[in-house]
Structure formats: C-alpha cells, structure tokens
Amino acid sequence: MAFDPIFQMEGIAKSYGGVRALEEARLAISTGRIHAVLGENGAGKSTLIKIMSGVVQPDAGTMRLDGQAVRFATPKAANEAGIFCIFQELSLIPDLSVADNIDLADPPRRFGLIDRRTQRRLAEEALAKAGAEDIHPLAQVRDLPLSRRQMVEIAKALARRPRILILDEATSALTAGDVARVFAVLKRLRAEGLALLYISHRMHEIEELADDCSVFRNGRHVASYAAGSKSGNEVVELMIGREYSHVFPPKPPLPQEGPVLEVQGLGWEDRLTDISFAARPGEILGLGGLDGQGQRELLLALFGVLRGVAGVVRINGHPVSIGGPRAAKSAPLPMALIPEDRKTEGLMLPMSVADNLTMPALDNLSQFGVIDRRREAAAIREMMDLLAIKAADPAIPVGALSGGNQQKVVIAKWLMLGPRIILLNDPTRGIDVGTKQEIYQLLRRLADAGSTILFYSTDYDELIGCCDRVLVMYDGMIVRELAGDEITEHALVSSAFSLPGKAEVAHG
C-alpha cells in the first residue's frame, strides 16, 4: 500500500479451546483511510478486532502502533493508545443518561467531582459530531430505541478523540437516514486524518466508503486490494473456498406431500418483515445468511417466545397461535426448538443427564403427577443409545460432559417428545467434527421418518450438505430461496451479502 501504516498486525493467531479462530492473520491500516474487512461467518473478523481493541489476547503474533510493538491487556489499554471500537453488542449502560454514558470512564471533573455542566456540553458536542443532535443528553439510554443507542455509541467513541476507530457492523441497527448521516461523519473523520476500520456485510456501504479492503477466510488473511479494483463476483470468490471436512448423508428425493408448516406474512418489531414459506414433511429446510439477520428471531417466533408477532402460522392447514414453549410442545404437531446457547437455554448444567433428558417429556412419563421411574429409565436408555451419548452414568451432571455430548443431550431431550416439527438454531456451533457428523445423520433419519426440520446454521457447508432447500435471510427478510443443486457456496455467499449472483436475480 502506498501509505505508511499507523497500525500493523503480523502473524496473529488465536484459538478458542482447540478451535482455530485466527491463524497467520495480518492487517495494516493507515491514517486518512477507511479500511473495510470482509469475510463470511467464522472468517475471524470479530476475533481480529477483539484483539485490536484489547478484549482478547492473541496466542502469537505482533502488533505495531506507529512502528512500536504494542500489547493491549484490557480494552482500557487499547483506548489509551487511541484505539476505539464500536461493537455490535452495545457497550452502553442502560440505567445511565446519554451524557453519563458518553464520558463514562473519564468524565470532566472539578474539585474531584463530576462537572455536570461541562459534561453536558461535551456530550452535546459529541452528539453533534456524530450527527445525532436530536438525542437529549439527559435521556436514559434504556428508553432510547436501538438506532438511537447506536448513534450514542458512535458519539461516545468520538468524544474520546480516537486515532483509530473500528466500526463492527455499526450500521446494522440504523435507519437509512442515520446511515447517511453516519457516512457523512465517517468521511469527515477520514478527512481529519483518522484511521477507520470498517466491518460490514452490506456491500454497497463498503463500495461507497472504503479506500482499502482486506478479505479474511477461515481465520486467514487472503487478500488486500484497493477498493473498486475487484468486481463483486471476484470478492465473493475470495471469501468462499472453505475446506470441506464433513461427510453428509445422501439426500433422498423429496416426498411430494402437502406442507405441514405454512408461514404467511410473519413480522415482529423491526427484526422480521413479511416472512412467508412452507415446509413439507420429510424436508430439511435450511435458514442461511449472515449471522444476526433475523434467523434466531424467526425460530423464536415460531416457538411462541416472542410477543406481538404478526402474520399467520398454519400447522397441518390449521391456523395456530402458540403462546410459549409449553404450547408449542402440544401444538397440533409437537414442535421442538434446539436452542443456540445450550448452556443457558438448552440445559440445566448442574442437574443430571437423566433429569435433563426427561425434563420436557415428564408429562408423558408420569401419571397423576407422579413420575413412572421404570418408563423414565427406559426412555433415558433409549435416547442415550439412539444418540450415542457418551456419559459414564445418566446420573452425572450434564455440565461434566464434553460440548458435543452436551449438545446431543439437548437434542435428545426434545426427541423424547417425538416432535414432528424440529427447529434447530445453529446446533453444531463449537462442537467437534465427529459429533457434527452424527448430528447430520440423525437429522436425515428424523426427516426420513416424516419430521419437518427447520435448520439454521452459520456454517454454509452444513446448509449445502444437509438441506433440501435453503431460505437466505437478510435484514429480517427472506431474500432468496435455493433448492437442490442451486445450493452452492457461491449462491449462499452472494445472496447472504445481498449481491446479485452470476446471472441470477434475487427473488422471494
């Protein structure tokens, strides 16, 4: 690159419990430039910026700021060096006012006490700098809508006079008007000599803003190029190309039965918009797209966890209104949701494997409220065999099992109910390859037995290998439906980034 970099990373590696997140990663950013980082789910983008901003420590590699080797043990250390990050998960304190939040760690002081008048003035200045003068500095953050909070977050970073500003999907919660204002701000900051690192899945934003781009794949840096020097298609080619490491069971031809689950015009708050689809028995229907595009909310909406959901859901042709997991269990066809976070939503970690397994099915295993111990034991044995759960004894706490076996327990406990509609929320995240393959086979067996499976995965290989059809979501909408041979990595990535693929036009 023609510019002297202000900040460089070389040979950065980071693993989380044996899973490689980054390997030999590098990045160089310069003042007065906006540098975009691109990559699909799991490419290592978030780990990279977490390392830059002192949230996690790299296992190996060097970072240089102004040519000097640096290490950031805490976010505070990175902040002191002038590196500020606007995270996707907000760093605002909901119970404090906007002004309190903007200079949270280092407010102006007089005689050792916070000088509220100066603080108020600084907050107004920072909000003006971020183009958010409409936000009252005394408003409580809790009461602001998400898009306003995001603007406060940006103002908060600007108030601290950053040298390097990292924006991680900072525009994903913003309204179109806000995005335009933020862009104007970012361009002004660039002109003022800031170095900006911009992470976004919105290609048109990157095209409008970026000077330089770097593409990451599988935790490695694969290319850096000047913005505009590559076509959208070439960029997609750079992002894909993962190593195939999974074996998938063959897909049988789809039975041509009528749909079991029909969804029409489903909407929730501003996170889901006009979702319509139908799923047949025996079908594995994938949900694709980048992480956080409403897939999780869609599953929760079907399972009755969300309030105020618009639209119609039909099961076996009957409109249903499911008020919660308990109702979902006994809907016309029993439904199960394998949650994403098995530690909080899936399992009661200190309780035994056996107790966890039978928890949802206790109603079926008991008479007059008394649990039939013999039937319970038989059911537990059956499930542990079916899923090959490796536990020394059903009485040991489930928290003592490996991640893969824990996930099997989560799946098994819902299978006990004999669900006919199974919703899976990224069930293979963070588990080993062997267990993954067992899960793929199980899913296919369940489908062959006539269950309908809705399968959200952040791993495109899984969608390609497992699913009969894939609905790609973007910004709370279904932007594309892929079926059969159409499900390719190229099609998935390009529609996930909402780019028109090769001679294909998005529909749906």
Add this chain to the structure above:
Amino acid sequence: MARIAGGDFRYRFAEHRGTLLAAAVFLAMFAIYGANHNAGFSTLVVTTAANKGVLLALVAMAQTLVVLTAGIDLSVGMIFVLANCLASQFVVGDALETGFGILIVLGAGLLCGALNGLIVIYGRLQPIVTTLATGAIFYGLALLLRPVPGGEINYDLADALTGDVFGVPASLLMLLGIVLVIWVPLRRSVTGRAIYAVGSAEAAAYMSGVAINRARFTAYLLSGLLAACGGLMLTFVTYSGEASAMIGGSYTLNAIAAVVIGGVSLYGGAGSAIGAIFGALVLRTIGDLLFVFDFDPLWQPLFQGVILLSAVTLGSLRLLRVRNRLDLFG
C-alpha cells in the same frame, strides 16, 4: 434554550421518580400521623419518630450501595449490631476518649465492609452467600464482646444527638450531614458513577474501561461505614450495647424492604440512597400510624408486607412492555 430546559425537567423528573414517590408517600403518611396524634407535631413527637427512623435509614443507605452494584448485603444488620456493642464499650470518657472510641467503631465498620468487598471481588463469590457468612462472623464477634446486654455511652453526646436543635431533631441533622459528606460526593464522583455502571451492565462497563473492582470495593467499604454509623446511633438511643441476632436480622431485612420502597432496583444500577432513606421512614411510620389509630401492633408486619408488595409491583410494570419472553429471564 427554553425548550431544552423544559425537556431537562422531564428527564430529571424521570431519573428521580422513585425517590420522589417514596418521599411523597412518607410525607402523606407522616402528615396523617401528626394530624391524629394527641400532641400534634410537637418537637418530642417528631424527635422520637426521627430517632427511630434514622437508625433504619442509615442501614438502608448501607444496603443501597451494595444493591446498586447488583449485589445484596445480608451483613449490614450484623455490622450495625457489632458497631453497637463496640460503641457501648469504647465511646465513653472525656471528649478525646470518646472521639477515639467513635473512630474505633467507624473503623470497624470500614474493615467489615472491606472484608465483604475483597471476598466478593477476588473470591468471585456471590454477595448473598459471602455476606451471610461474614454477617455470622460479625455477629459472633459482637457476642464475644458483649455476651450479655450492657455497657454505657458518653451520655452528654448521646443526649445531644438524640435531642433537638431549635426544634429540629439532632439525629435528622446528623443524617443530613452524612448524606452531604458521603452520598452527595459519591453520587457525583467517577467511582460513584462506576457503581451504577457495574450494577446496570457489568460487561458494558468493562468494555468502556470503567474501574469495576474499585467501584465494587468502594460500595462495600462505604456500606460497612454507614452500617457502623447506624450502630453508633443505636447506642446513643439505647445507652447500651446488645448483641441481639433478632435486631441484626430485622434491620437487614427491613433495610432491603426500605431500599425497594425507596425505588432502588434490586437488579442494580438504578435508584438513590435518598430514596432508601424515605423508604426507611415510610416503614417506620407504619408502626406509628397503627399506634395513633389504636390498631394492635400485631398488624404491623401485615401492613409492611402490603406496602412492600405495592412498591415491587410498581417496579415491575415495565415487564409488560417486554416483547421477547426470553428477556424476562435475563
């Protein structure tokens, strides 16, 4: 600017709504009490009520600090009792000796608070268990010090602090002084704000570079100090020390009730010690009201429960707006 100033008022009001509500409830109750008391708002009536109220108010302030960090302190009542026993031993003699005695009592409170804070921060233990255990220790120490009730106090000082100054209860003035010296500066300091930040969203506070441990430690430290102030005041009222588990336990629980009535969120991060003071005064006035209306004192716990339940219900109205049911459990 006029428009903005009007806006300011709205936000300021929202911020202090809990405190103002507790204050209004208290004033209404106390007005009814005074209007129906045979002696009316006489200095004696007000001073007696103030002396009782200030004791709980101090312990409630102590509890507030810990609750703001999203913790709970079950040892405040025991620190209160320990301070009472220490005071009945050391706060005697001439002015100098009395002064030293007060320092010993307050120092002990600080030590107790520091111990709680260190265990919670570095042991990473839940505050509820930690303070349950340390509370038992503090009570044990109090019992060793004063196996049977007794002791004495500097009577001149005690009479001065439980009397009145030109018709204003001295204990109220002392409470006002403590608020001005401890709470107001804390509320406006960086550490004080960090206490709110930690209680409201610890991860976000950490990400923003807030000194989390210092905030927690300060909260527990000052909590111990305030509880000890309460214990000292108790000695001035009773002229003696008593290691009573019942007093300790009831003050701990009533302090939690006072905190809730005062609009402090048990989830942490929201509320004010001023609100908790009014919460304590509300609780104390219930008993007085029953007295003037000739109710059996046996009714007191029932009425306290009803008031507490109403306060909690007000606080949970917000849950009706939750759209994702999983957020109810967060």
